[in-house]
Amino acid sequence: MKKKRATITDIAEELGVSPSTVSRALNDHPAISKKTKKAVLKLARQRNYQPNLLALNLLKKRTNTIGVIVPEITSHFFSSVINGIQDLVKPFGVNMIIGQSNESYEEEKSIVQTFASIRVDGFLISPSSETKKYDHLESLIQNNIPLVIFDRDCEGIDIDKVFVDEYNGAFQAVEYLIQSGCKRIAHIAGSQTLSTARHRLRAYKDALEKHSIPFNADYVVQTDGFSPEYGIEPTRRLLSLQTPPDAIFTINDGVAIGAMYVIKDAGIKIPEEISIIGFDDDPHSTYFKPSLSTVWQPTYEMGMLAARILMKRINTNNDLSKIRVESLFPELIVRGSSM
Amino acid sequence: MKKKRATITDIAEELGVSPSTVSRALNDHPAISKKTKKAVLKLARQRNYQPNLLALNLLKKRTNTIGVIVPEITSHFFSSVINGIQDLVKPFGVNMIIGQSNESYEEEKSIVQTFASIRVDGFLISPSSETKKYDHLESLIQNNIPLVIFDRDCEGIDIDKVFVDEYNGAFQAVEYLIQSGCKRIAHIAGSQTLSTARHRLRAYKDALEKHSIPFNADYVVQTDGFSPEYGIEPTRRLLSLQTPPDAIFTINDGVAIGAMYVIKDAGIKIPEEISIIGFDDDPHSTYFKPSLSTVWQPTYEMGMLAARILMKRINTNNDLSKIRVESLFPELIVRGSSM
DNA sequence: GAAATTAGCGAAAGCGTTGGAAAAATGCAA
DNA sequence: TTGCATTTTTCCAACGCTTTCGCTAATTTC
Known part of the structure; x- marks a missing residue:
């Protein structure tokens, strides 16, 4: 009843050969005769043999797993980044485990710790808004564990990073509002601990x-x-x-949606009396009345790029000396909520 | 430069004791003198020793990892279920790895395969809409790997399952529309391969x-x-x-939002001329004008319950004979899109 | 036909950890 | 000092796999 999964030794015994022979047969090693190879493969299929990756990982000191830490997965923004990571990493036969920091430094730290003890091959981290100390990240670097930061910057720590050029996106948005004739432009800014929010405010x-x-x-x-x-x-x-302002540029679409709700409630017309531009291009944004103008970010691409850089690090044993800091370009999407 | 992570043997050597002594000291084993214990702990801290879980897992035949497979993580529905799972599982020191089937049977199968070879301790699966054969799930059962199905049913396969009582939720919604005076009620139904969609249509x-x-x-x-x-x-x-109908009950909020968009575009008034009720209580739904009536589902709770059942199975070696099929209750939330 | 090469396989070490059994060290009474 | 109990430590096997090294037997070379 309690079926044990077949090991290489089981197969070896049953066939009356040594485990090494079985291993070689399964791995297409040249020093093996066609005949034994065929016999081994046949029995392996029959027994539904699956190599024990744990044993392999222990031996190879590699888990083929990367750790991804994001502030939250519920947002479309991060789940879409995760999709990008997933799609890049899959062809490598690499899995990812996801951690959610819930914007808490302590949780983030504890996840890093956990993932490190699982021996993930590398990290992809978008730090929480609370994260101001980087000791947990430094410790990864010191232990020579590859790490790529994405979306949100950790200033002063020298490592591969992938961002969207938020400044550029925000600048486009505000300039558009100005050019469409708005004079009194407001900004609902995000937490200033976040580099992204700072860049948008600056822009x-x-x-x-x-x-x-x-x-x-x-x-x-x-x-x-x-x-x-x-x-x-x-x-x-x-x-x-x-x-009151005649335009509002918000930190993201979610907040913009809240803003539109209040404005419409007050009987004020969008965009005639107030223009709105959000950020992120949430998939719902098109379907509001008026539909929300926004700044699209290449989230999927960001995930892919960050993952690609990480995979490179992992596969070159992390000794490429050159650190990469990449910036992707956002795009203003004008819809109904702005003139 | 290339710092090697300290192992138990390293510490043992440096201290001139045996690895087992170190192991016992670290694990608070009683048969160890205070003195050596203190020395070991001190050096371990100094060397930033972290146990190699790979070795441990190999020994214990347990990975403390569960595999979660969902059709997609981008939707609020599933990310919220995942949150529930995460929160339940964390105190157990268990990690989860997430797979996305993208509603494809083949992908689902391949993920199951991958996760199985990683030797996850158990599975939490919400099958894709394409999944009609359950061979991949049967094979888990045969190999005695714990598995809990959630949200979407696989009829004919006898295993722990956790659902929301969709029938009940849909019934509430439609009955409400009837009672509010609607006579011509339409339903935008979902793919009938999905048990959830079938139940809603039936209701x-x-x-x-x-x-x-x-x-x-x-x-x-x-x-x-x-x-x-x-x-x-x-x-x-x-x-x-x-x-045309005077009310539409849609398979979910997403579709309802599309519906409202078309209806408003046509100059038809919601809810005066057409009432709308969705399903899922997407967080955006409140902020539409009118705000969307919907059926709330206890997604977070569903995740928790499914995970709790799975953990129980795992910790009791999967030999509890009684199979659990649980149903959670949804709730109609009446907002502005219905009379 | 002897020597050299090579094909095919097995034994064993090792990856890092645990835990039961055996051994060593210690303490204490006789 | 000896004997015995108790405490503390070491040894060894095990988890499943790969891989180096060495061996045997077959094949090739001169």
Whole structure:
């Protein structure tokens, strides 16, 4: 009843040969006769032999597994990055295990720890918004475990990184708003611990400056999450200003959706009275009325690229000296929520 | 430069004791003197010793890893189930690896294969819509590898299963539409290979019958995906009928969002002229205008329960004879898209 | 026909860890 | 000091696999 899975030794015994012979037969080793090879392969198929990867990994000191750590998988953004990673890594026969930090430094650290003890071959990490100390990452580097950072930067740590040029995307968005005639452009910014949010805010300011629009601190509100509810309060605040904005550029689509909800509730017309541009191109964004203008990010490609760099590191024993920092280009998608 | 990770043997040598002593010291074995224990622990910390789980797993024939296979992770539905699984499993010190079948039988099969050769301790599977043969699952059962099916049923295979009572949820939704005065209720149904879609269709029919509303085949349109674009065509078809429906119950929120888009485009008022009810309670649903009525499913709980059952199987060596089939209850959430 | 080469296979070590059994070291009473 | 019990440590096997080395027997070469 309790069927044991066949091992190489089982097959060897049954065939009256040594385990090494069986191993060689299964691995197409040249020093083996056609006859024994055929016999071994036949019995192996019959017994449904599957090599024990644990034993192999122990021997080879390689697990063919990479660890991917993201703040959350529920968002379309990260699940799409994960898809990219998955698709790149699969042809290599590599699996991935996913960890969710829930934007917590402690959780992130503990996941790194766990994955390291599982002996993953490498890491792909997008740090949590809380992560300010990088000791856990440094320790990977010191142990010579390949690591690629993506999407969110860890400044001051020298390692392969893959980003989207958020600055460029945000700049495009704000400049578009200016060129479409908006004068009072607000920004619902994200947590400033995130490099991505910082870049977007910076781009916002720079775009205003380029077009000689004075910066008004009242028009920048910060929010700490990415879902629609985080857009509610900030938008209310903006609408209650003496001279409310005529455009809002939000940290992402989720927040933009919250913003649109509040604005429509207040009976204000989008885009006639207020233009909105989000970020991320969430798949739902098209289906709102009006449909949401946004900045598309090559998330899938980012996953692929990060994974490709990691695989290279792993396969070259991590001793390529040159560190790669890559930037991918986002794209403004104008839809109904902006003029 | 190329720092090797310290092994138990390294520590043993450096300390001039045997590896077993080190092992016991690290594991708090009673038969070890305070003095050596302290010395070992100190050096272990110094060398940043981390046990090699590979070796351990090989010995224990347990990987402390479970395999989770879902049709896709990008949907909020499944990522939320995954969260439930993750949260349950973590305190056990168990990791999970995630596979995406992309609704393909072949991919699903290949993932099962891969995960099995990694020697995961158990499986949590929500089968793809294409999966009609269960040979890959049977083979797990035969090899005595614990397996729990969730969300989507595989009829005829006798194993632990966790579902949401879709029938009940759909029935509630349709009955609500009837009671709110709708007479011509349509249903955009999902792929009938899916047990979930079948149950919803059945509930739709039964609810109509219960209230003596004749079934009209024109009012049932099938669609094969879950995102908004899959709602476009079916809705157009429904609207073009001689007597268009005054309510649409859709297979999920994604499709409902597509439907609302088409309906609003046609200048038809929701819910005055057409009521809409979706399924899944996608987090975006609240923020549409009108906000989408829907059937909430306990996805997180489903993940937890499925994982709990799996862990039990794993920890009892899979020889509990009683098979569990559990059903969780969904809940109708009435919002603005229905009267 | 002897020597050299080569094909085919087995024995054994090793990957890092655990745990039962045996051995060594220690403590204590006689 | 001896004997015995107890504590502490070492030895060894095991997990499943690969691979080096060495051996035998067959084949080739001169």
